[in-house]
Amino acid sequence: MARIDLNHIRHAYMPDPKSDADYALKEVHHTFEDGGAYALLGPSGCGKTTLLNIISGLLHASHGELLFDGKDVTRLSTQERNIAQVFQFPVIYDTMTVYDNLAFPLRNRGVPEADVARKVHETLEMIGLADWAKRRARGLTADQKQKISLGRGLVRSDVNAILFDEPLTVIDPHMKWVLRSQLKQLHRRFGYTMVYVTHDQTEALTFAEKVVVMYDGEIVQIGTPAELFERPKHTFVGYFIGSPGMNVMPVEIDGRNARLGGQVIVLPGAPKAKAGGSTELGIRPEYVRLGSEGMPVSVSKVEDIGRHKVVRASLEGREIAAILGEDESIPADPKIVFDPAGINIYANSWRVETGG
Ligand code: ADP
Numbered sequence: 064m065a066r067i068d069l070n071h072i073r074h075a076y077m078p079d080p081k082s083d084a085d086y087a088l089k090e091v092h093h094t095f096e097d098g099g100a101y102a103l104l105g106p107s108g109c110g111k112t113t114l115l116n117i118i119s120g121l122l123h124a125s126h127g128e129l130l131f132d133g134k135d136v137t138r139l140s141t142q143e144r145n146i147a148q149v150f151q152f153p154v155i156y157d158t159m160t161v162y163d164n165l166a167f168p169l170r171n172r173g174v175p176e177a178d179v180a181r182k183v184h185e186t187l188e189m190i191g192l193a194d195w196a197k198r199r200a201r202g203l204t205a206d207q208k209q210k211i212s213l214g215r216g217l218v219r220s221d222v223n224a225i226l227f228d229e230p231l232t233v234i235d236p237h238m239k240w241v242l243r244s245q246l247k248q249l250h251r252r253f254g255y256t257m258v259y260v261t262h263d264q265t266e267a268l269t270f271a272e273k274v275v276v277m278y279d280g281e282i283v284q285i286g287t288p289a290e291l292f293e294r295p296k297h298t299f300v301g302y303f304i305g306s307p308g309m310n311v312m313p314v315e316i317d318g319r320n321a322r323l324g325g326q327v328i329v330l331p332g333a334p335k336a337k338a339g340g341s342t343e344l345g346i347r348p349e350y351v352r353l354g355s356e357g358m359p360v361s362v363s364k365v366e367d368i369g370r371h372k373v374v375r376a377s378l379e380g381r382e383i384a385a386i387l388g389e390d391e392s393i394p395a396d397p398k399i400v401f402d403p404a405g406i407n408i409y410a411n412s413w414r415v416e417t418g419g
Pocket residue numbers: 076077087105106107108109110111112113114
């Protein structure tokens with residue numbers, strides 16, 4: 064497996080020399096460490112597939128360079144890059160048997176037939192298709208075909224990295240969970256470099272050690288699930304991760320005080336914010352305490368989400384979400400307090416440190 068360096072990668076499908084607007088990837092400068100399990104998370108259209116295809120060589124970036132273990136592979140073909148890639152929809156040979164579909168990438172590389180048999184059976188066992196080895200792929204369900212695709216991606220252990228592009232979209236929810244935990248086990252056992260693309264935060268947070276969040280053609284934050292949750296670097300990360308996402312509201316900063324309409328919120332420290340631009344306060348619903356002290360709010364909606372309730376309230380004319388625990392109730396004259404531990408300050412959408 065290899066370490067993958069993306070150096071100042073930019074990509075435009077239809078380049079317009081006069082404008083930056085049509086860059087599907089604006090500037091990606093990032094290292095996937097050898098043996099790391101990464102999730103690439105972001106909304107539809109943010110550039111995830113473009114980035115994977117640039118790593119595998121299906122696409123050549125308009126600018127920038129790509130290194131595997133320090134070696135420049137920018138101009139190498141897909142074959143030469145030696146990457147396994149699993150796509151969102153099945154890519155298999157319908158007329159071949161399940162066994163031959165998995166054997167194909169190995170035979171293609173001249174692996175001896177005895178080793179092919181061992182690897183294919185091992186992989187079929189793992190994806191739950193051991194009994195289907197002799198069946199032709201044609202008659203199988205979409206779900207089973209996608210498992211074959213997954214198997215084809217996992218059957219070779221000599222690749223530089225394995226890339227997964229929303230591979231479990233067509234798989235049923237229970238099997239999704241099973242396959243995902245198998246991928247994690249595989250990672251632990253063999254130390255593969257894995258990049259797993261998804262737009263589903265639960266999938267990303269459960270699969271990866273490091274989550275790479277993309278937004279509008281750029282990487283906005285790389286972190287552990289806890290870091291993304293507690294300290295979103297960009298307001299987008301705050302909205303996108305968590306359910307409901309982070310509350311974000313414009314404030315005026317004066318030292319350690321943040322002014323929101325007629326209310327003053329005391330911050331954990333004065334923000335080291337740049338002057339000018341908009342300043343916002345972000346706080347997750349988990350850190351908004353609803354009780355009989357603090358800033359007055361009016362409650363507009365209560366949603367039951369199982370063990371907790373999401374309360375939507377209006378604070379100084381803006382909607383704010385709070386989480387109410389199982390045994391808590393809404394007081395007659397509701398007020399809220401922001402737990403300082405959960406307060407983040409943003410200048411022009413980017414988080415600024417607070418101190419002193
Ligand atoms: P994601 O995988 O995150 O959904 P993509 O990488 O597929 O995003 O797409 C990123 C952007 O590039 C989108 O705006 C998309 O419309 C555009 N795009 C993707 N593929 C092509 C293509 N073949 N030609 C032109 N534009 C494309």
